[in-house]
Amino acid sequence: MNQPYDQKFRTSMLEDNAGPGHNPTDNRTMGDIIARRFSRRGFLQGSLAVSAIAATVSPIAILLADDARAASASAFVFDEIEAGIDDKHHVASGYDADVLLRWGDPIFADAPEFDPLNQSAESQAKQFGYNNDYVGYIALEGSSEHGLLVVNHEYTNEHLMFPGIVKIVEGKIDVAPADQKRVDIEMAAHGGSIVEIRKDAGKWQVVRDGKLNRRITSTTEMQLTGPAAGNDRLKTNADATGTKVFGTLNNCAGGVTPWGTYIMAEENFHGYFGGELAADHPEATNYKRLGVPEGTYEWFKFYDRFDVSKEPNEPNRFGWIVEVDVNDPTSLPKKRTALGRFKHEGAESIVAADGRVVFYLGDDERFDYVYKFVTKGKFNPNDRAANLDLLDEGTLYVAKFAEDGTFAWLPLVQGEGPLTADNGFVSQADVVIETRRAGDLLGATKMDRPEDIQPNAVNGKVYVMLTNNTKRKADQVDAANPRAENAFGHIIELIEDGGDFAATKGKWEVLLKCGDPSVAEVGASFSTSTTQNGWFGMPDNCSVDSAGRLWVSTDGNSPKATGRTDGLWAVDTEGEARATSKLFFRVPVGAEMCGPLFAPDDQTAFVAVQHPGDGGEDWEGFGRPSYYEDLSTRWPDFKPDMPVRPAVVAITKQGGGKIAV
Numbered sequence: 001m002n003q004p005y006d007q008k009f010r011t012s013m014l015e016d017n018a019g020p021g022h023n024p025t026d027n028r029t030m031g032d033i034i035a036r037r038f039s040r041r042g043f044l045q046g047s048l049a050v051s052a053i054a055a056t057v058s059p060i061a062i063l064l065a066d067d068a069r070a071a072s073a074s075a076f077v078f079d080e081i082e083a084g085i086d087d088k089h090h091v092a093s094g095y096d097a098d099v100l101l102r103w104g105d106p107i108f109a110d111a112p113e114f115d116p117l118n119q120s121a122e123s124q125a126k127q128f129g130y131n132n133d134y135v136g137y138i139a140l141e142g143s144s145e146h147g148l149l150v151v152n153h154e155y156t157n158e159h160l161m162f163p164g165i166v167k168i169v170e171g172k173i174d175v176a177p178a179d180q181k182r183v184d185i186e187m188a189a190h191g192g193s194i195v196e197i198r199k200d201a202g203k204w205q206v207v208r209d210g211k212l213n214r215r216i217t218s219t220t221e222m223q224l225t226g227p228a229a230g231n232d233r234l235k236t237n238a239d240a241t242g243t244k245v246f247g248t249l250n251n252c253a254g255g256v257t258p259w260g261t262y263i264m265a266e267e268n269f270h271g272y273f274g275g276e277l278a279a280d281h282p283e284a285t286n287y288k289r290l291g292v293p294e295g296t297y298e299w300f301k302f303y304d305r306f307d308v309s310k311e312p313n314e315p316n317r318f319g320w321i322v323e324v325d326v327n328d329p330t331s332l333p334k335k336r337t338a339l340g341r342f343k344h345e346g347a348e349s350i351v352a353a354d355g356r357v358v359f360y361l362g363d364d365e366r367f368d369y370v371y372k373f374v375t376k377g378k379f380n381p382n383d384r385a386a387n388l389d390l391l392d393e394g395t396l397y398v399a400k401f402a403e404d405g406t407f408a409w410l411p412l413v414q415g416e417g418p419l420t421a422d423n424g425f426v427s428q429a430d431v432v433i434e435t436r437r438a439g440d441l442l443g444a445t446k447m448d449r450p451e452d453i454q455p456n457a458v459n460g461k462v463y464v465m466l467t468n469n470t471k472r473k474a475d476q477v478d479a480a481n482p483r484a485e486n487a488f489g490h491i492i493e494l495i496e497d498g499g500d501f502a503a504t505k506g507k508w509e510v511l512l513k514c515g516d517p518s519v520a521e522v523g524a525s526f527s528t529s530t531t532q533n534g535w536f537g538m539p540d541n542c543s544v545d546s547a548g549r550l551w552v553s554t555d556g557n558s559p560k561a562t563g564r565t566d567g568l569w570a571v572d573t574e575g576e577a578r579a580t581s582k583l584f585f586r587v588p589v590g591a592e593m594c595g596p597l598f599a600p601d602d603q604t605a606f607v608a609v610q611h612p613g614d615g616g617e618d619w620e621g622f623g624r625p626s627y628y629e630d631l632s633t634r635w636p637d638f639k640p641d642m643p644v645r646p647a648v649v650a651i652t653k654q655g656g657g658k659i660a661v
């Protein structure tokens with residue numbers, strides 16, 4: 001069932017992650033070439049382009065696909081949907097895709113109903129936040145039908161949230177400067193939500209008076225723990241201890257630990273800081289490596305802590321992994337500094353054979369690194385409390401990929417190799433505060449934007465999503481990043497030595513080079529069984545179901561980039577069908593696909609539809625602009641009463657049963 005969003009319409013400026021990888025030349029990239037291809041024939045103004053795209057596929061490619069499919073069918077038996085573009089979501093036939101939680105939905109008994117024309121920070125702090133990204137499920141009493149949904153709210157799109165702040169200047173969106181009220185709402189719309197949910201008669205419901213329901217925002221008090229806690233570089237005028245910080249920023253993907261806590265990864269925190277730091281300031285090198293301050297948000301105009309000229313250490317208090325004990329809504333979330341400070345994408349974990357717990361960590365920037373953290377202590381499945389500080393001690397590693405298909409995890413430990421006082425690393429605190437520079441000195445492999453990384457308990461492998469890197473030049477190609485101007489990304493599969501997730505070396509393979517396999521210059525490597533609907537670009541989040549099968553969601557497919565919206569694809573990883581991909585669900589125009597997450601019984605897939613309607617241009621073909629405004633004079637059918645709303649969607653099989661058997 002396809003549901004319209006009761007929505008109408010900021011470009012993901014922080015998602016571009018140009019940073020230190022930014023290449024100032026204006027050479028034409030593969031991305032430009034492909035973009036032109038799709039803009040010419042992929043998107044027909046005012047109508048759906050599906051048939052137009054289908055018509056561009058070479059007949060030979062279709063024949064090959066059909067022949068190969070007969071020989072090695074995908075293990076996924078659902079009927080693939082058509083890739084395309086419209087303002088609705090679509091799921092495979094035989095499944096329901098029901099909106100469960102939208103931005104603004106009240107999540108406490110005393111929370112006000114969403115009123116987009118009368119927003120306030122107080123209301124927003126009691127309602128579901130904006131731009132849902134990571135989705136986790138923590139079972140209550142072991143149930144697959146009653147649990148806590150934990151959801152990150154990564155960032156805000158003001159032009160999509162607030163009416164009356166957009167002007168069109170020379171065909172582009174111009175957003176009015178923020179006032180304090182707007183900034184306070186933005187801060188309340190960030191962070192995360194913990195919401196009790198229950199399945200009644202096959203349909204998921206929000207338990208609005210759930211005792212464990214909680215909103216975490218950019219002002220929630222938190223504690224810094226681990227090797228950097230209390231370090232001078234974390235002290236500010238407001239906090240002489242260097243341990244107490246307010247809020248979390250840009251929580252992208254995340255994780256749920258084996259002991260049932262919720263992990264929020266702080267990704268593009270640089271955008272929240274403004275002002276100027278003196279070039280000879282002791283933190284200047286540190287901040288330059290991270291792009292701080294970037295100043296996309298205007299919070300620093302109202303709150304001095306976000307102005308680096310006034311509070312120069314505040315940015316050192318962000319860029320961490322945050323752990324939340326969901327069993328106690330009054331608990332202080334903990335920023336676990338042992339896991340390093342960078343643009344943390346996510347933190348999926350698995351218990352190694354010896355009981356230590358391994359967290360896989362991506363640093364999402366062009367030419368940045370893949371990390372993992374191995375706890376010192378062991379997981380105790382019979383004593384939850386004994387696990388609660390496991391994340392304060394352990395070893396952080398950065399990955400180095402060799403041309404011969406092997407890799408090594410290099411320990412980021414103060415005193416070892418170049419990580420000494422001579423290089424500015426006086427203690428482990430310095431190593432974790434400047435994790436990227438430590439990785440630089442160790443010679444880690446510069447990757448094509450590492451996003452979500454997923455260990456797979458069933459087959460012992462680990463999947464690394466590398467979303468794209470159009471700045472990689474031909475002389476920067478290596479075996480693990482095999483394409484110059486990598487517009488569409490790729491997926492790498494890791495096999496840890498001896499199947500031990502805590503190993504310090506292993507073997508790797510490229511599972512998939514993404515993009516349209518019918519365009520030879522793209523160099524995609526989907527199996528020939530993959531249809532024209534089945535290929536995708538820009539892998540971002542991923543999940544494995546309990547059968548160990550891989551599901552990939554994307555960020556960046558669009559009319560211009562690939563002639564299709566983002567979505568959720570099921571990807572075969574084993575046997576003859578390896579690298580076959582099938583489209584299961586797709587999002588409305590302008591949205592990115594986040595989540596995904598399977599309930600423990602595999603009977604529900606939760607997906608997060610982020611920034612639907614966005615795009616920085618008018619979606620005139622769908623009778624709506626890419627911002628929130630009363631434009632009924634331009635689009636007579638336009639409904640000004642409700643903005644486009646990011647949402648978590650629950651996908652179930654009609655009549656019950658596992659999503660994919």
Ligand code: FEO
Nearest residue numbers: 252267345364451
């Ligand atoms: Fe927030 Fe790297 O995606």
Ligand code: CA
Nearest residue numbers: 252253451540
């Ligand atoms: Ca992401």
Ligand code: CA
Nearest residue numbers: 452541542543
């Ligand atoms: Ca994931």
